[in-house]
Amino acid sequence: MKKVILFLLGLTPLVLGFLMNSWMMKNQNSVLPFKLIGIIFLLFWVMVGFMTCKFERTPLKSAIIANLPAFSMLLFILFQEIILGRYWISMFGIATQFYYLALVNISSSIVGFLGFGIYFSVISLISFLFMFGSYYLGSYFKNRKNT
Template identity: 55%
Template structure:
């Protein structure tokens, strides 16, 4: 049951991304503070790792299970971008674009600085890595605080 809860928590970025997209579509004359949203999201993901660290035996296992949906979405994005060369014109194609939306601004800027050219799959890969590290750090931090 705890693993199922962790997996369901892993779908939170999709809900946030969907809300961001809805807001953007309804307010096309306004700009969201994407960098602030990304930073707040990473802090939130650290907090998620911190709170859920008691669900599993190790911080790594907690981070893996929480980020399992993100990993599956990343695989779908890479398949669409690298193999197909385009996004699916259906609900699954749209959903994969929404998942990493809270972090796509930050990850795109980092990729752009490092490699000068951003692909959606590379920005999504970095967003996934940021999420994984944040949740691991939160879980690890709780373990360290509980021990002392």
């Protein structure tokens, strides 16, 4: 049951991405504080890691299960962008783009700074690394607190 909870928590960025997109479509004359949303989301992900790291035997296994949806979305993005050369026009193709929407601003700043060019696959990879790292950081804090 705890694995299912971890997996479902891993879908929260998708919900956040759909909410952000919905808000942007309804309020096209205003701008969201994207960097602030990304930072708050990463802090939330650290908190999720802190609270759920004991759901599995090791914090790494817990981090892998919680970030499994993120990894699968990353694979779908890589498939669409590199293999197909385009994104699917269906809801599934849109969902892969919305998954990392909360972290796109932060990740694209890093991609621009490093000079990789603006490829969504690279932005998504950096977003995934941020998510995995922040979850693992939360579980590290929990383990350190317990010892």
